[in-house]
Amino acid sequence: xxxxxxxxFLMLVPxxxxxxVVAFLIIQLAPGDPAQLMAGLDATQADVEMLREKxxxxxxxxxxxxxxxxxxxxxxxxxxRYESPVMEVILPRLGHTLVLALxxxxxxxxxxxxxxxxxxxxxxxxxxxxxxxxxxxxxSMPVFWWGLLLMLLFSVKLMWLPSGGTGxxxxxxxxxxxxxxxxxxxxxxxxxxSMLDVLRQDYITTATAKGLSARLVxxxxxxxxxxxxxxxxxxLQFGQLLAGAVLTETVFSLPGVGRLLVTSILARDFPVxxxxxxxxxxxxxxxxxxxxxxxxxLDPRIRYHG
Amino acid sequence: MARGDSRTVLxxxxxxxxxxxxxxxxxxxxxxxxAVFAPWLAPYDPLGQDLSKSFAPLSxxxxxxxxxxxxxxxxxxxxxxxxxxxxxxxxxxxxxVVGVVLGAAGGYFGGWLDEFxxxxxxxxxxxxxxxxxxxxxxxxxxxxxxxxIAIGIYSIPQFARIxxxxxxxxxxxxxxxxxxAIGESHFSTIVRYVLPNAVSPIIIQTTLRMATVLLTAxxxxxxGLGVQPPQPEWxxxxxxxxxxxxxxxxVAVFPGVSIMxxxxxxxxxxxxxxxxxxxxxxx
Numbered sequence: 062x063x064x065x066x067x068x069x070f071l072m073l074v075p076x077x078x079x080x081x082v083v084a085f086l087i088i089q090l091a092p093g094d095p096a097q098l099m100a101g102l103d104a105t106q107a108d109v110e111m112l113r114e115k116x117x118x119x120x121x122x123x124x125x126x127x128x129x130x131x132x133x134x135x136x137x138x139x140x141x142r143y144e145s146p147v148m149e150v151i152l153p154r155l156g157h158t159l160v161l162a163l164x165x166x167x168x169x170x171x172x173x174x175x176x177x178x179x180x181x182x183x184x185x186x187x188x189x190x191x192x193x194x195x196x197x198x199x200x201s202m203p204v205f206w207w208g209l210l211l212m213l214l215f216s217v218k219l220m221w222l223p224s225g226g227t228g229x230x231x232x233x234x235x236x237x238x239x240x241x242x243x244x245x246x247x248x249x250x251x252x253x254x255s256m257l258d259v260l261r262q263d264y265i266t267t268a269t270a271k272g273l274s275a276r277l278v279x280x281x282x283x284x285x286x287x288x289x290x291x292x293x294x295x296x297l298q299f300g301q302l303l304a305g306a307v308l309t310e311t312v313f314s315l316p317g318v319g320r321l322l323v324t325s326i327l328a329r330d331f332p333v334x335x336x337x338x339x340x341x342x343x344x345x346x347x348x349x350x351x352x353x354x355x356x357x358x359l360d361p362r363i364r365y366h367g
Numbered sequence: 368m369a370r371g372d373s374r375t376v377l378x379x380x381x382x383x384x385x386x387x388x389x390x391x392x393x394x395x396x397x398x399x400x401x402a403v404f405a406p407w408l409a410p411y412d413p414l415g416q417d418l419s420k421s422f423a424p425l426s427x428x429x430x431x432x433x434x435x436x437x438x439x440x441x442x443x444x445x446x447x448x449x450x451x452x453x454x455x456x457x458x459x460x461x462x463x464v465v466g467v468v469l470g471a472a473g474g475y476f477g478g479w480l481d482e483f484x485x486x487x488x489x490x491x492x493x494x495x496x497x498x499x500x501x502x503x504x505x506x507x508x509x510x511x512x513x514x515x516i517a518i519g520i521y522s523i524p525q526f527a528r529i530x531x532x533x534x535x536x537x538x539x540x541x542x543x544x545x546x547x548a549i550g551e552s553h554f555s556t557i558v559r560y561v562l563p564n565a566v567s568p569i570i571i572q573t574t575l576r577m578a579t580v581l582l583t584a585x586x587x588x589x590x591g592l593g594v595q596p597p598q599p600e601w602x603x604x605x606x607x608x609x610x611x612x613x614x615x616x617x618v619a620v621f622p623g624v625s626i627m628x629x630x631x632x633x634x635x636x637x638x639x640x641x642x643x644x645x646x647x648x649x650x
Contacts, residue, residue, distance in 0.1 A: 076486065
């Protein structure tokens with residue numbers, strides 16, 4: 062097991078290097094001069110030259126990349142807008158986003174797994190159809206519009222919940238529902254189909270033939286195995302939530318990294334944009350590694366050779 | 368080709384028996400119809416302002432009311448369908464072509480080429496969801512053309528991975544070995560024998576991707592980084608509607624409903640297609 066984890070960890074190294082290269086190169090896609098892009102159209106020539114010097118934009122690309130990576134770790138990479146190291150800008154906001162993502166995924170798992178199991182056990186009944194349609198509705202709902210609708214109902218009309226800001230659990234309710242909805246739908250679909258696969262297996266027939274109650278067959282024998290593919294989906298969904306936070310945090314004016322990313326783009330604070338991309342990607346990749354390990358723990362058939 | 372034909376018929380029959388998939392197909396057909404015939408269907412000029420009608424309520428004249436500049440929302444929603452369809456078709460097409468070529472090459476040839484291509488895809492996939500498209504648009508600037516490129520790029524890895532997986536399975540069939548044994552070139556083996564049999568997952572992915580891409584484009588529009596106003600696009604319309612949410616909540620309703628219905632249509636159809644193309648789920 063230890064060797065497996067180490068091997069998977071080493072496989073991450075090229076991906077992480079690739080991530081930093083992409084985040085670094087993205088600014089080079091700018092039509093024209095990256096220094097001009099950072100400075101803005103109304104900047105003086107002197108401002109542009111200063112930025113060019115500061116970020117080494119007149120040096121060879123390889124040197125610039127070295128400066129970027131070094132600056133990321135050493136704290137020398139500065140936000141243009143806040144005039145402090147990018148990490149000091151990003152890390153405090155990451156906490157807000159993680160809390161939001163975690164509460165959304167918990168909600169999504171609770172709803173998604175229950176709906177998926179119900180759907181599979183009651184296949185081809187109205188419960189199954191209703192759950193399928195609801196799940197597809199959840200997946201199809203634009204996050205930002207769903208947010209606006211709930212805000213309109215619960216904050217503006219009923220005035221039960223705050224429409225933005227942070228601090229209390231009440232502030233977390235609407236954003237978590239909004240962000241978790243699509244994931245709940247996807248988890249429900251996945252649980253349903255893997256549950257159906259498992260229910261067709263011989264050992265389930267055996268368990269039923271032995272006279273075990275349906276509750277026991279589903280709960281003890283089927284669910285455990287059916288949840289294995291679901292775990293992978295949950296890991297992938299966590300990444301989607303980090304990305305979805307960009308929209309949710311904008312709707313509810315939450316001070317997380319998603320909103321930071323958008324405001325930094327609009328303010329042309331590209332060092333923050335680049336660093337945020339790297340951090341979110343690293344996070345996502347690590348969560349997936351954790352999921353792979355969990356997968357191996359859950360399913361003894363998958364023990365990794367070599 | 369008789370086998371291929373009968374399989375298509377079978378799949379079509381299965382879809383026709385699935386009410387949800389049929390509903391999806393109807394929604395897609397209506398959406399495409401509205402997008403194509405927008406200039407004939409829209410009652411007003413989608414850009415025509417009339418400040419005296421600012422936030423006009425629903426009426427026979429303006430069935431969806433008017434926005435902050437007194438523009439007819441129905442006309443803007445109709446032309447918005449056209450904008451969305453253009454983004455969807457071209458970005459998915461771009462991702463499909465590039466992704467299938469990369470995935471087929473990697474899956475068929477294997478070895479270091481496959482390893483290299485898949486690591487590159489891993490890197491792109493490490494930026495979850497909307498982030499990659501967001502970052503690209505942020506740098507190259509938000510307009511329709513750039514939006515298509517950004518959304519296309521971020522969809523490439525999905526197509527590459529699915530094609531690769533499918534090609535690797537198909538490659539193991541004896542008819543592929545036979546094709547190479549009779550001296551078919553690699554190119555002709557891939558195009559004539561491998562890809563036609565690896566196509567089901569790619570079709571499903573294309574349908575479901577149309578849904579994701581529409582959501583992404585609208586999301587970017589909502590953030591102010593998509594299609595720029597005054598050009599009508601559903602996400603961009605919601606972005607301005609948000610500012611008047613308390614005073615004129617109705618303005619936010621119709622563009623959102625449109626996005627949801629169309630995305631739902633593609634998801635319904637894609638879901639049904641998945642069942643219909645899945646040989647394990649014989650009835």
